[in-house]
Amino acid sequence: MDSRAFIESLQQPPTRPVYLFKGAEPFLMDQAWQALVEALGRSVKTGRIKGERFSAKDVSAADVAERLRTLSVFTPLRVVLVRDVEAWTKDQREILHGYLRKPNPRSCLVLSVAPKKAWKELERLVQAHGAVVDFKGLNERQIPSWVRDRAASQGKRISLTTAGLLAAKVGTDLQALERELEKLSLYVGDRPEILDGDVDAAVAHRHSDNIFKLMDYVGEKRPAEAFLCLRGLLQAGDAPLSILALLARQVRLAWQVKDGLERGQTVAQLAKTLRLPPFVVEKHARQAQRFSHQALGALHSALLHVDLRLKTTALDPEKALESLIYRFCT
Structure with a gap:
């Protein structure tokens, strides 16, 4: 599934105990991770949980598996993101495979890999209990719609034409576009719509x-x-x-x-x-x-x-x- 389908799937629990994030679009991955943590938070009494993030370069597969299996009264549900899992050695991968064959249903593991770095056994095991999510970069034609949706999430309207103007000035870097949208929202103040003139006035030429x-x-x-x-x-x-x-x-x-x-x-x-x-x-x-x-x-x-x-x-x-x-x- 793609990132949009993944976020939509979180509206209907239960979530899966394991996910594999594939791609090179960090902004979309971060959005999906935050949406997952919020969705899991709704399933506990406190209404929120704290996600844990690690890099495979800094933590072993055994340590991750142990954290996922160890819960307590104060930690009834654990959600862990591990980036760069392709960095793990063959022995580390075998430990990961062992966990994926029988993941803890009260925990959620998110594995992140760079494009074309996932291996077949990893995808097969994740698919057996969870889902693989592809994070492909948006092309130039998709960017205006994305900008419009992001503006709406900030309580602002922006036409596709104006969104296209913003993309032409900033480029296709989603994080840069998000920053410029935040600046534009502040620039227009209480006005509900972002116009071409606002983009021309507030956004630097790139x-x-x-x-x-x-x-x-x-x-x-x-x-x-x-x-x-x-x-x-x-x-x-x-x-x-x-x-x-x-x-x-x-x-x-x-x-x-x-x-x-x-x-x-x-x-x-x-x-x-x-x-x-x-x-x-x-x-x-x-x-x-x-x-x-x-x-x-x-x-x-x-x-x-x-x-x-x-x-x-x-x-x-x-x-x-x-x-x-x-x-x-x-």
Whole structure:
């Protein structure tokens, strides 16, 4: 099941004695963990319990199993999260397997593993008594709906268009988006809705805006502005390879949008195909007007070539980027 289905399942007890969290989306995992602890808390007289978190690098499987089996009057139910269980050795894994074959029904064990690090026996044993939950990162088209739901949880309304604007400024990092939503909630005060103007006023421009600007400057052949923009990205801590990847993605999207529009597709159709909010497609369409198909193809090939050289030679990353920008601005 996915994270949404998992949280929904907690509304109807009983919970399972063991879960396996798989994925690389820590914010969604943390949300699911908190929801589980709250759900289990509702099943005890006090109405709350305290979850325990460990890393497999700091605790043994035997210690975890012992904690889960040992309850008392003061601890009628125990819930334990162990991260990075792939770090346990073969002997440690065998101890874990022994517990999973007969888990304590009055305890709840949550195991967390990185993507593609779970092993077959682990998944099989967890499935026998519990559930495996996949935490996949959200794509750009899913982000606006997620932002809208998170805003609602904070007592605010935000349209999908405005949520898309926020995502375009901040990116797809859910923790960063959550922080910006909290700031926006404080910014609008008692007003129930977050508007485009609030996002423009309260949210700082991130790398996505600067990458758009850099592409615009290249298309307009304005080398001075392009170099200043590139320098700003580097000084902000963006790695050269990351900038190259973002530029290559920007070129691909502009190229796809340009081609699609020339073939008669609408913005709505392209948004569905590319899994992007419509207003983002419109931005790419405006930018694509500055480039011919030949120019986009040449720029994309050059970006891939520099990327390969950076990964396989001792080429200076910043000089390589500057040379590339200069080549296409003149």
